[in-house]
Each structure stands twice: as structure tokens, then as C-alpha cells.
Amino acid sequence: MSDTLLNISGLKTWIDVEPAPVRAVDGIDLEIRRGETFAVVGESGCGxxxxALSILRLLPETAEIVAGNAQLGATELFELTERDMRDVRGRRIAMIFQEPTTSLNPVLTVGAQVEEVLRRHGRLSPQAMRKRIVELLDQVGIPDAERRAGEYPFQFSGGMKQRVMVAMALAGDPDLLIADEPTTALDVTIQAQVLDLLRKLQRERGMSILLITHDLGIVASMAHRVAVMYAGRIVEVADRQQFFASPQHPYSRKLFEALPGAEGRGGALAVIxxxxxxxxxxxxxxxxADRCDFAYERCGQGEPALMPVAPDTSGHRVRCVHVTEKGRFPARSRPVAVTTGTLGTGAPADAAPLLIVRDLKVHFPIRKGLLKRTVAYVKAVDGISLDIAAGRTLALVGESGCGKTTAGKAILQLIRPTAGSVNFQGAELTALRGEALRGYRSDIQIIFQDPYASLNPRMRVGDILSEGLLALGVAGHAMNQPGVRDLARDAIQKRVDELLDQVGLPKDAQRRYPHEFSGGQRQRIAIARALAVKPRLIVCDEPTSALDVSVQAQILNLLKSLQSELGLSYLFITHNLAVVEFLAHEVAVMYLGRIIERGTVDEVLRSPAHPYTQALLAAVPRIDKDVNREMGSGGTTAEAAKQGELPSPVNTPAGCHFHPRCASAKDECRREYPGSSTLTxxxxxxxxxxPIGK
Amino acid sequence: MFLPIILWTDALIFVLLAVIAAFAFYARQHEHLRAPWRRVAQTPAAVSAAVVLLAFVAVGFLDSLHFRQAIEPAGNAEAKRPAGAATAYAPEVKSVLDVALAHLSSRTERTYSAPLATHAYAKETMEVPGRGQVRDYPRLRNGGAHLKDAETEWGWDILLTVFKGMGLALFAWSIAAFLLLIAVKPTAPAYASIGAFSDAVWRGKTVVPWRTVLITLGLIFLIVVPATLLARGYHVLGTDKVGQDVLFLSLKSIRTALVIGTLTTLVMLPFAVLFGIMAGYFCGWIDDIIQYLYTTLNSIPGVLLIAAAVLVLQVQMEASPELFPTTAQRADFRLLFLCIILGVTSWTGLCRLLRGEALKLRELEYVQAAQAFGVSHWNIMLRHILPNVMHIVLISVVMDFSGLVLAEAVLSYVGVGVDPSMISFGTMINAARLEMGREPMVWWSLASAFMFMLVLVLAANLFADAVRDAFDPRVRVSPRNRHMAEAAAA
Incomplete structure (x- = not known):
């Protein structure tokens, strides 16, 4: 095939760790054609x-390519010397990484970093070099490129940094661009901008892209062909249309089913x-086979080959005995073993509020000079009001930097609010100090985003779970009296067993350390820790954003069933609108420290009123039923959405905070912050x- | 018979050894602590260094068991002593090492003599019966005294002793190796017999590199045993100005070096750990005060501060001699004080590191989760922050050790180090200042101090390196997996 750009066959990359090597990539074959976007999808840890790193031979020291070859055009990559390989990197294959903040050198100007790549790949006069840098930055949509080239990375926002990374990748004019989760660290609106940019560049340059992602939405909007990876192997390869119309491998199907959305409301998500x-x-x-609902004895005997689904569709191949040997996949209607049916819909909407927050403000002073005088404030949270009723879930939605996490911590009094009131069942938490506040600590708890950072690696799970019990004495005994210590120990032991059972972990887990658990299990431990003190309200700070889709489904199901069992209320802080649709009852959308729209899930997500909410919804890459639609057609609202970025909370724009990014901004928007309009x-x-008021 | 004396530094050494033993016991039961140490034990350079260090520690430990000997009245002691009278003890405090090396310390010469010499280093005028006054190199009192005709027998005697010593060393080594192998033989069925195990050791196939241990041990034996035999008749490393055996001085210096290296850390740790964690955890004005403190302390030249403190102490000690019944006790107190002042001036580096780490850790979510439970600040620091900075503490303690040993030498050279009556590498080097200026040059004092310090500090550095690597998850410490290649081939 003449249009093949990169052909990988039998690639095996193993990581050398004790006690046995990890077969991270275990024999994969793939072929990337010129000018196409080839997406590799799978959960983390699938290789x-x-x-991607094997292709560029940029593996960490402990990893090694043990077999296979990779042909780029006529070049055999794995046989090149390191010196020749350096010419391939950047010039023929370039790569952009997940985290733009750490991929740029903070002490060099952006222009200098692009220049470094140019210098490596050809001689240019200083003037020509200068022109080329500006041209490249211009190409990736950096406004005022002439001036911005002389600025340092800290003067760029996350999305802009990722654009610079793309510019650096383009500097060598590569044939293949490897994008390893290029937008995972970015907000949805910025993600849409970067994806648009990649699509545009590909159209203009006819470059191939190897896109690595876990997000099926991105695949749907970007890829020409898709490969699904599982446990170091490719289990399914297909064109985008074929893949989204009829995914064949049980794993691919599960990935689709585990996506949260409105359909799953009231029920449980399918989990792997x-x-x-x-x-x-x-x-x-x-x-x-171990995780498959359709496994039978044949699945354990020899690994199935990657075979075409049907004789006429050579492009769609799958590694499953059902398809390749029986010729047909079992019906989809077979019930999922793990789901527990309906999980309830929470308490009625008009229940009495448990938590009332009014005009909550958190301002961080910026101090300068020798005497540390306050020169300005970061208005992280700037007057938000919300109510949460018992047994209900309120989702607080917004882009990163809008102050939603700070708001959550201020409600918990982990950060003391600057002004406003937090009223929990009649008690004004902002006025409480020391012991009095400790009395309410058991009522409100928090679950954090990163299950790796939220558990102390040096403590055993049992100690982690009992920490709250010891500190707050919830086990029913005063812990500081020596006489009841033994009694208390038994009570604590019983409670820890109970908690592990509640979150679906085995009892022997308490004697192990956190590092022995996977991300999902760790998040279960974090949930159990919060539950230990029998809270009424849990602040969930993006509890699933660090997890894979299938694990996210498990955690969301768990949270939902715990709510119906224990009547918990959640303040669910997230940027993922699909999760909101699945879990929340009410939604509040935050922008730059203020809530700009709130209502029930149906109201806000079905008929968004604020232009920002509309923009957020439009920017989410959707897996459309109509798979043949033009890629990247966003519609006018989406285009409006993709303009600009979140301004700094130090210099908030005058008038409506959103007006610099709003397509329908009028004069009054620039003058004054709008009041509340009650729609329903x-x-x-x-x-x-x-109309204001009403 | 004798009165055990526990000097201040002895007590602290015993405490330190007990703490290390307790930590080892604790680490055995905690996988996250045991795993890195296991990696250390699998590094050949580290185990080799550990064997050398252990040999030094053994010498230092023997030198820390102090006592005062009872004075036996002349003649029949039991008969003459009045019943019930308190036993009188010698004013001199001795250590077990002193007793073991008595033949070295007691047999002094009049002045300098070269290593293994039989004659003095400088010509003297002496009376020779029958020849009147002659100017020649006089025979030494003890060096080679057993030789009748020094000129002809000397070479052969030394060669013979060395060979005898080597033979004896090999014999002793094989016994020691056999006992060691029996002691460490794993219960795995692959090593059912001692033969299978020793075969594996010989081919270097064991997890812990026992072969390296045995080779290092063998080298130590090959040096120590011949040297011991030679020392019976000669001064192996020569004698110093007042005729003291340099080998004896070097061995006595080991304890001083170890005490300075370890006890200073012990003094420094509470400051560094407490202040560092507090500064990082609390931030705000507590951080400001602690930072101000260590910045100020850091900006005073260390040697000046130490010199001032030592000089003040010296005056105080001379003003109240009744506090120190023996010179050893006085010297020991000064050594302890030196450790304290070195510790007080050297905690800033570790403190700064720990502050940075605590600043990072306090923002971590598990600390915030603990705050959400209302856990007290003290408990958060103790349960959540301290265990997570322990690896930094451990690494810097091991790294600091060698620096402190060298610092002692420098300070003694400047004259503000240990008590002049205390033997240390620093005082030896200080004395060598004049010896190097002589013609012909007296080189052996400096060379001995240099060699002993080199071996000690090199072993400590190699060991510290391995410890640092083992606690750094990004560095692969173990040799490349053999099964990786085998599995790939399959």
C-alpha cells in the first residue's frame, strides 16, 4: 500500500520492574495512512x-522494545542509530504531550523554544527565523504572535501553551503528529479550540495524526480510523463510521455503555x-475474558486472532471468538450481572434545605512589597448562594479556575470565607471556632479528585478509615477517656468492617497500604473514609475525573446507591456535564466566582438560558447517533463558545464577567453585572x- | 576489679544503637520501609561498604566501653586491705580497646620512627662500649627488638610474618565464611544443602550479593591479621613525635570520628525536623520566625561561631575542675559539646529541605481530609507529614555523616576541635603540620590519618549513595533483570 505512512508490526515493549516485567505493549500491529487521524482508545494502563513512546524511541529507562518493527515510509525506525533517530524526531514524527504546563521550559521565551526546534531542522537566517516563528505561532492561532513570541510560558494560559506545543511540533514540518491525550488537562471550551486547530492543520498540511485518548467523544469528532487497545493488545480496528455504528468487541461496547448520560438517570450505569x-x-x-459478560469456555483456550468482522469489511477487524468463529455477536439484551437495577431518584425536590449558603465570598489577598501590603484580591468566590435539601444532589459546574473547589472548601470551613453565611441546619458554621466547629465536622465531609493524593501512602487502610472516628469520637464513646479505649477499639473495628462492606471492598483491605489498590478502589476507600463519621452532606470535588470510564461508572453507581440508602446530600463539583446529567438533581453553573445560572438538571441542560451554559454544552464532544455528520461541525453557538478563555479573577471584566467571550454582548453587558432573572x-x-427580577 | 564508667558520649552511643535496633525492628514489619532497605542489601557496593563500616563501628564500640581499673595494693591485696574500705580505682579511664591494644600503647619509643623500622629515624650521639662516642641511628626500644642482627634478619622476618599472617587470615576467613553461610542460608528448597547455597554464592546468583560480602571480609582479614602479627614486634605505621604507635592513634581516632559523625546528627535532628515541619505546615508568622532564625544562623561563619563557643567552654571548664574527676571525662565533655555546637549550626540545611517538603504535603488532599475530620495540628504533623518526609531525613543523615567527620578534622586543625588529650584524626593532622616541614619528612602520621579517613568516608559515601538510590523510585537500583532477556527470547 503506497499511502501507508507508518507500519508497526509485532511491537512489544516491556517495562523492567520487580518481580516480573510488565508487558505494557504485547504485540501490536497497526498501520497509519497519509493524511488520516488514527485514534487509539482504551483505559489507562492499556499501553x-x-x-507512542516506542514509536519515537523515547521510552523511560526501565522500558525496552523487545520485539517488532516500525516502518516510517522506507525507514526502519528501530534499526536507526540514536543520532539518526534524532533527525526523525521532530522532522518526520512530532509529539505533543498531555500537560502543557510542564512541557514548556519556564525560563525560555516561547519564541526561543520554537526557534530551538527550527534550528535543529534546518539553517535559516535570523530574519527568516524570526519570520518563521511568528508564522508558526500565527498558524496555531496565537493572536499578536509578533509580540507574544517574546513572552514567557507563565504569561500564557493552558490552552495557549498547548497551542505553542503544537507550533513547536509543526516547526519540523512532520509527516506524523503523535498527540498523547492532548486535551485531557484542558477545559471543554479550550479542548474544543485545540481540537479545531488540529483538524484545521491536518486539512491544510495533509499530516497524519496518531491521537491517543480515552474519550470516545473526541474520537467521534476527530478520527478517521479507530483502534481499541486492551491489556497491551489491539482488540478492535475499524473506520469511525463502522466503529460508532456497530462496535463489535465486548470491551468496546462496554466503553460505550459505561458513559454516563441522561439515559442512565434513575438507573445504574453499566460497569465492566x-x-x-x-x-x-x-x-x-x-x-x-475475566471481565466479559459473554465469556464461555472457548475464550480461555488460546487468544483469538484479529480477524475481519465480515468478509466484505476488511477495514473492520476484531479480536473476539464470538465474532470471528461464531460469526455473530450475542444479542445485546443480556442483562448485565453487576447492575442492581434502579437506584432511586433521591428525595423529593421540595424537601427542607439542609445547607443554605448566602453570598459566600472567598477573597485571597495579593501582598506585595517589603511590608506585604495588600494590593489586590483574587476573588476566587465572589458571592454565591445555594441551597441543598436532604437526599438531593446539587452539581456545581464550571471550568477550572472558576472557584468551584474553593467554594466547596469554604463550605467545609477548610478555607475560612471572607464574607457570607454557611448555614447548616440552623448553625452558622462561619461563626464557629475550635471545639464548636468540630461538632459539625462529622456532618459535612469531602471526597477529593485525585485518589492518589488523598490517601496517606504511609498509613494502612484501616488506620485511614478510623482516623475520623478517633478524632471525632463517632463510635459512641469519648475517645480521650482511657477506660473506654478497649471498648472503643472494638466499636471502631466493627465500623471499619461495615464501611469496607458498604463501599464493596473486602475486609482484609484494612491491613493493606493504599498503593496496593487501583485508582477506583482508592476512591472507594476515600468514600469510606468520608462515610466513617456518618455525614449528612458530602462535598464531592470531581471524584471521578481522574478515573477511567468504566471505573467512573462504578463510583457513580456507588455514590447513587449510597444516597438512596443513607439519604445523603451531595454537593457535586465537576466539569463533566455527562456526569451531571446522570447524578444531579439541581445544577448551578459557575463563572469567575459567581453562579450565573441555576435550576433543575432538565432546565439547565435541556434549555440553557445563559450564553455561557450554552457554550459549555456545545463544546462537549458528543457521540452522535448520526456518525456520518461532517466532523467538527459545531454550529454557531459552539463557535461562539470557543472564543477566548477564562479571564483572571484578579482583574474581573467590568459588567457581566462573560461579555468578552459572549457573541451577543451588548452595551449594558459591558457596563453593569446583570441581576437575577427568574425564568421558572x-x-x-x-x-x-x-428581564431582571420577576 | 573494675568500675564501669559511662561517659556522656558512651551513653548517647548506646542510645543511638538502641534507636537503630528499634528502627530496624519497626522497619521489618512495615513493607514500605523494608522494601527500600532490601534494595540497599542487593547493591554490591552498598553491602561491601556496610561490611567496612561495621568493622569501623566495631572498633568504635569497643572503644566506648569504658571502665576504671581497681588499684591493687602492692603485695597480697586481700590481706592488707582493711575490710569494708572502698576499693581505690585508677584515675585513668580505659576502654576495652585500650586493654586489647595495650601492647601497642605501652611500648613507646623515644621519638619518631618509620613504619616497621628497627632503628630510629634520626641519628643520635651515643656511647658504644669499646668505640666511645659514635653518631648513628640507635636501635629502637621495641621496634624489632626480638631480632638479634637487625640488618640481616629484618627483611626475612617481615616477609615470613606477612606470609604467616596471610595463611592464618585465609584459615580464619574460611571458618568465618562457613559460619556466615550457615547463618544466612535461606530456607528455600533450591538451597537445600549448604553446598548448593555456597555454589550459588560462588557464582554470584544469590539475591543478596554474599559473594561481595565474603570478598570484602576476606580483604579485611588479609590486612588485619598480618598487621596484627607484625604489630607484635614492630610499629606497623611508625611512631609519632613522643614515640606513640601511630597504628594505635589511628584506631583510637575512629571512635572520635564516629561520635562526631553520629551524635551531631542526633543533636541536629530534633531542630531540623521539628522546625522544618512546623515552618512548612503552619506557614504564616511561625514560618517567618523559623526562616529568620536559620537565615541568621546561616549567615554567621560556622567556624567563628564554633570557635567562640569552644573557647568560652574551655574557660568555664578550667574554672570548675571539680566537675571532671578524670581527664578522659573532661575530654569527653568537650567532645560532646563540640557535637552539640556542630549540631546547632548544621541543622539549617535539612530544615530548609523539610520546610519545602512540608509546604508541598500540607496542600495534599489527605492532609486536608484530616483537617476536615478536625484532627489536631500536632497529630497531622505526626501521622501525616513526618512519615512522608522520613526518607529525606534518612538520606540527609547518612550523607551528612561523612561531612561531619571531615569537619572535625578541620576544626581540630584550626585548634578549636577536640581536647588536646583526645586522639582524633584532626589532632593527628594538626601534628603533621610540623612533621611535613622536617627534613627528612615524617610522612606516616598524615598518611595513616589520610588512609583511615579515606576508607571510612568512602564507605560511608558509597553506602549513602545506595540508600539514596533505594529511596528514589525513579532510579533502578537492582541489576538488569535477567528474566527479562530470557522471557523476551522465549
């Missing part, structure tokens, strides 16, 4: 990134039981488009 198997041992059958009894929006 996606290792594949268990987790990706450890890649230390050799496999004797299908690698997915529960739906309130702050925008000049609607």
Missing part, C-alpha cells in the same frame, strides 16, 4: 502511551467488573437577555 488485568503474566486466552420557579439566570 497506549507506551506505544474488575479491572485491567496485571500485565506481568502471559495470557492463555482472551485477555478480556427553580430556574434562575444572570443575563441581560432576560
Amino acid at each position: 497506549k502511551s507506551m506505544t 467488573r474488575g479491572q485491567v488485568p496485571p500485565l506481568t503474566a502471559a495470557f492463555h486466552g482472551c485477555r478480556f 420557579r427553580s430556574h434562575v439566570v444572570n443575563c441581560w437577555k432576560y
